[in-house]
Amino acid sequence: MGDLPVLNLLPDEFYEQFLSELAVNRTDDAIRELMPLENRPGLISMLVGKPNSSSFPITSLSFTAQDPNDASKEIAIRLTPEELEVGLQYSPTQGVPEFVDWLYKLQEVSHGRKRGEGWKLSVGNGSQDLLYKAVTSFVNPGDPVFLEAPMYPGVIPLFQTIRCNIYEVETDAKGICSHKLRAMLESWPASNPKPKILYTVPYGCNPTGMTATLERRLEILALAREHNFVILEDDPYFYVYYGTAPRPPSYFSLEREQPDVGRVIRFDSLSKVLSSGLRLGFASGPLTLMRAIDRHSTNANLQPNSMAQILVISVLSRWGHDGFLTHTQRVSEFYRAKRDVFETALRRHLTGLVEWVTPESGMFMWFKLLLTEDDDEEGDSAAAIRTHAFERGVLALPGTVFLPSGRKTAYARASFSLLEPPQVDEALRRLKDAILDARSAAKK
Ligand SMILES: Cc1ncc(COP(=O)(O)O)c(C=O)c1O
Structure with missing residues (x-):
């Protein structure tokens, strides 16, 4: 990727309009808010009620993983005492730092989005966990939402439970019908609020298997800007693309070239390529919206599973990003x-x-x-x-x-x-x- 243009990021205040009442009212967890300070050199922390890991019965963990360059070969992995300790202990809300660092780099490799450029990444218990937290953080009961249809049935009950006013956006062999969405928006009654979010699965859509074309994606991004909505890019099949045409760039990648940046939250999943049982997914998006998701995590389940993250990063750090892509x-x-x-x-x-x-x-x-x-x-x-x-x-x-x-x-x-x-x-x-x-x- 050549020299990247300077990004015109939407300001933090812009996102206030997208937060649900639940998200606005949610307060920080007093302990988790202070946890990053524990890393200060020389500081003696009496902050968190972390159990003493010397009382934990698991004393070592060894396993094997495939060599990504030759699946018939196995790599033997034994967690170091430090890794084991992290895996058995509470860890930061957004994810185990080493794992989060690796994922930031993956977003740069796969989508050209660099860390520090006005977006944030958080790990969840599968992308489903993050989708649930995102939707409840952005949508109030009765709010209108755009959902592509047919769609992943795992999130339909979520939108129905919040009693959203659902507007289906048709899809066809070229993915989401952006022209139909344009027609809907251009004839939108002035007295009705327009949806604040659009949910779409851009590659290998569950259930249709369709991948949205580049033209459709660009039109959706333009509509998001013209009509002020955020795109929830739910993308567990990105790494399972086998089309004959080159894979089009993601919304998260394409929005980098837009006149303003920050209308996409991308949901990645490790379920389809590493393990569905480990329950690991990650979301990447604008800081304010991602902080609302993190706050939900601190209230709901504190953090994603530390051991699952340690197991995966102990494999990924040996593989490297190239090895992951080969896999x-x-x-x-x-x-x-x-x-x-x-x-x-x-x-x-x-x-x-x-x-x-x-x-x-x-x-x-x-x-x-x-x-x-x-x-x-x-x-x-x-x-x-x-x-x-x-x-x-x-x-x-x-x-x-x-x-x-x-x-x-x-x-x-x-x-x-x-x-x-x-x-x-x-x-x-x-x-x-x-x-x-x-x-x-x-x-x-
Ligand atoms: C479109 C879509 N989104 C999200 C999920 C949930 O994935 P995860 O296992 O990461 O929670 C699935 C699972 O099948 C899916 O098909």
Whole structure:
């Protein structure tokens, strides 16, 4: 990356309008606020009620990890006494410093965003934890929000519980339909407040598998500026991109070139490439908004799990950023192969019964069930998937669960991450029978 332009950062006060009442009223944790002072040389701290680690029963931890350059080789790792101590102890709200430092560097490598340029990074118990904290920090009950649809169903209940006024933004094979969002915004009734946030999954969207094109991303960024909203870029599939075209830059990266910077909060996840059980994700965004998320953490669960962070950084520090990227490349090749097997079997068993667009990232196939002979009528996949497919011995999700409105749709989602080729073949053979069952039931 060449010389970077001087950034026109939005000032801290700008973000006050984006904070929910909950976030404004939330106060700091008196102890955690002072914890950074403990690092002052020579200081004797009597601040925190940290248990004395000599009373902890775990005395060593050794494990092996893959060599990123040769997955058949293993690297032996034994935590040093200092690492073990950090892992077993309370640690800072935003994350274990060594891990946080590594992640800042990763954001620079992957998105061209440098530490100290008006943004902040915090670790959470998976990106889901940070998404929950972000939404409750930015949205008041009844507030309007833009959600791309179909969308990740894991956050629909969150927006519904806060009783948000949900405006769905359509997506298609090129990702989020920025032109449709523009049309919505340009005809917005003057008496209605416009949404303050837009939620989108930019690569390998769950469930559609679509990746938003560069043009769409740029238009969304322009709209965010023109109509004053913040983009929640939920991106667990960034490192699982296997499209043939080069991966377009993230919103977080692209906004660096915008006339003003600071309308994107990016949510990364280590779940799809390192471990989903360790529950580690991280968010990167404007200082004021990230501090609101941290304050929620201090109130809710104090911090993400120290040991999970130590385990991961002990691997990542040996791998380096290049090693991590080599590893993620291998992971994305793995899912590309899974996708190919699935798509071949789809063609074999379901041609004429379903329609789909080939996903370019992630682990999902989103397909439309052709349940009626009438092309104009949108069928409903719910019975075919919930009843007929289940009876035939195959489980998938009907598309309605991915729509905040819960309206009927002919689409369904199948995850291909775990299945071996014979299982894919059998599952899709059963699905074919289920669709034929649903078709005959519809005729009765
Ligand atoms: C779009 C999307 N966002 C967030 C998550 C949650 O990820 P994490 O495991 O990091 O909490 C998922 C998990 O499947 C997802 O698909």
